Amino acid sequence: MTDTVLNDAIASDPAAGDRARALDAHVFHSWSVQGQTNPFAIAGGLGTRVWDHDGREYLDFSSQLVNANIGHQHPKVVAAIKAQADVLTTVAPATTNLVRGEAAAAVLAHAPGFQSVFFTNGGADAIENAIRMARLHTGRDKVVSLYRSYHGNTGAAVVATGDWRRVPNEYARGHVHAFGPFLYRSEFWSASVEQECERALHHMRRVIEAEGPESVAAILVEAIPGTAGVIVPPPGYLAGLRELADRFGAMLIMDEVMSGFGRTGEWFAHDAHDVRPDLIAFAKGVNSGYVPVGGVVVSPEIHETFSSRVFPGGLTYSGHPLAAASIVATLDAMASEGIVDNARRIGQDVLGPGLAALAERHAMIGEARGVGVFWALDLVSDAKTRTPVGADVIGALKGALLRRGLLPFAADNRIHVVPPCVVTDDEAHRALEIYDEAFAEVAGGAAA
Known part of the structure; x- marks a missing residue:
């Protein structure tokens, strides 16, 4: 060496x-x-x-x-964590806490049109809770995701995953997989980007129709599949998924765990495609992993579902003060620098x-x-x-x-x-x- x-x-x-x-x-x-x-x-x-x-x-x-x-x-993020540790190192999620609210506002500043943030401990449990919200909001069960994907290592997240790690862990119900667009290794014998996009959307539509649209709660995709190979979706694909979700009454969940917060040169990768999902799962780049944290950005429509109904989910460390402080400092530094x-x-x-x-x-x-x-x-x-x-x-x-x-x-x-x-x-x-x-x-x- x-x-x-x-x-x-x-x-x-x-x-x-x-x-x-x-x-x-x-x-x-x-x-x-x-x-x-x-x-x-x-x-x-x-x-x-x-x-x-x-x-x-x-x-x-x-x-x-x-x-x-x-x-x-990064000195600003390290300093923020140290400063918060001097004030309050932990607090129950049911309480109101200033830095937690500041972290939610900082995330929402980059997700216009969204209502609230549910904080988790990482990306996998962000996916878990996004799936739960979609199922409860729609009253349906099935989640359609892609074979070329990775969504995390917890119960539903790993079964939503498409790669080999799903197979020894298939204990969750209601998961269906489809192939997404990937021209270099096309499943659709496509000759152009446009053809690949059209055929992949047709395939997704047929999977939903074959599964029974009334049973599909959500379409779950990474904005850019990361671990599966950094597969940038062709123009029109994410918009096509939005149209399919609307047509069949399903929620569109965008997994931005790996692609979010600067990774693609956008705050969220889906911003480049002019698409608004119903739920955004995030983690990783929101504070660069300095303290474990993730979350779900929630649309007003889904937030309203739980305005007079209990959301049956939560975590002891949801919106942890040290993690929240690191989010505020990270997003501030990313914007100002x-x-x-x-x-x-x-x-x-x-x-x-x-x-x-x-x-x-x-x-x-x-x-x-x-x-x-x-x-x-x-x-x-x-x-x-x-x-x-x-x-x-x-x-x-x-x-x-x-x-x-x-x-x-x-x-x-x-x-x-x-x-x-x-x-x-x-x-x-x-x-x-x-x-x-x-x-x-x-x-x-x-x-x-």
């Missing part, structure tokens, strides 16, 4: 690294074979960079789990062109797609058949990137390029150089 040594203000402590790895034997890791974990030990971070206990620095182009939108250790605009510009001017150039140079990159600071490289062993590369190639790429000082995000046959929204031009250009070198190394090794 090449060493990029931090300045003397950040001391290395290899003994602490050894202790962290030893103690990790007591940690049960998510989505892992417990006997095969070898986690990367992070000692600290600042902005777009993290470092290990040996003092080696890495560009964080994973944003951890695509959530550190404002970067690591132009962080959302920076994400949009970086995507348009640096990452978009740079990743397209990489795809031209490296046959392994079948497609580079994305927006803002939300991109994926779809890697193939054969450009004509679009056969996905295997886990061995992804493992080799991850190693090559780490050796060069870049912390990657990998999923299936893809490398996702997802830096914090505060990434600079120089950092993005350096990352592109590292990706270029890593692909050349792995392709050379494969050829050998």
Whole structure:
């Protein structure tokens, strides 16, 4: 591994690294074979960079789990959490609390036309409660979501998910799946973006009709499917879902957990599609995960349903004061420092062109797609058949990137390029150089 040594203000402590790895034997890791974990030990971070206990620095182009939108250790957010801790560290959700109200108002400032915010502890339980609200509001049961999706690891959320993680966890009822638009790997034999959109909407309509429209409570989609591959919907698709929901009396739930709060260069990804959902689930970027939090943005129509009727749901830590303070500070900093605009510009001017150039140079990159600071490289062993590369190639790429000082995000046959929204031009250009070198190394090794 090449060493990029931090300045003397950040001391290395290899003994602490050894202790962290030893103690990790007591940690049960998510989505892992417990006997095969070898986690990367992070000692600290600042902005777009993290470092290990040996003092080696890495560009964080994973944003951890695509959530550190404002970067690591933003001073305004850290200060807000510390200040709130001096005032009140916890309070019951049934009480009125000033900072909780301020957090709700801060979120609603970026969701015009919505009524209220139900706070949760993260994205999965935001999806759970959005589904519950839609079912109770409509009096119906079924939720239609996409096969290429991830909505969280709790009961209904994981069954709404489309990928392999759903299969061993299918204990919730009333879930139906459909295919969404994805021209590069089309399920509809489409020849154009327009055709893919039209056929995907026709498919969704037929699924709803076949299931019985009177039984469908909600259409649930990620504004941009993230873990499934950063699949940017074609123009007209989200608007088409809105029309279908209205036609059949269903609610449209937009999962903005990964795509919201700057990730796409918009406050919410669906803003670019001029669509108003009935419910918005959020988490991750709303405070960059500094304190666990999520929530549901609720339309006036659904809010009214529960104005004289109990909503049968709640969490002990709903609207936790430390989380609320971090939301207020994060959204204020993102607005005042132009962080959302920076994400949009970086995507348009640096990452978009740079990743397209990489795809031209490296046959392994079948497609580079994305927006803002939300991109994926779809890697193939054969450009004509679009056969996905295997886990061995992804493992080799991850190693090559780490050796060069870049912390990657990998999923299936893809490398996702997802830096914090505060990434600079120089950092993005350096990352592109590292990706270029890593692909050349792995392709050379494969050829050998």
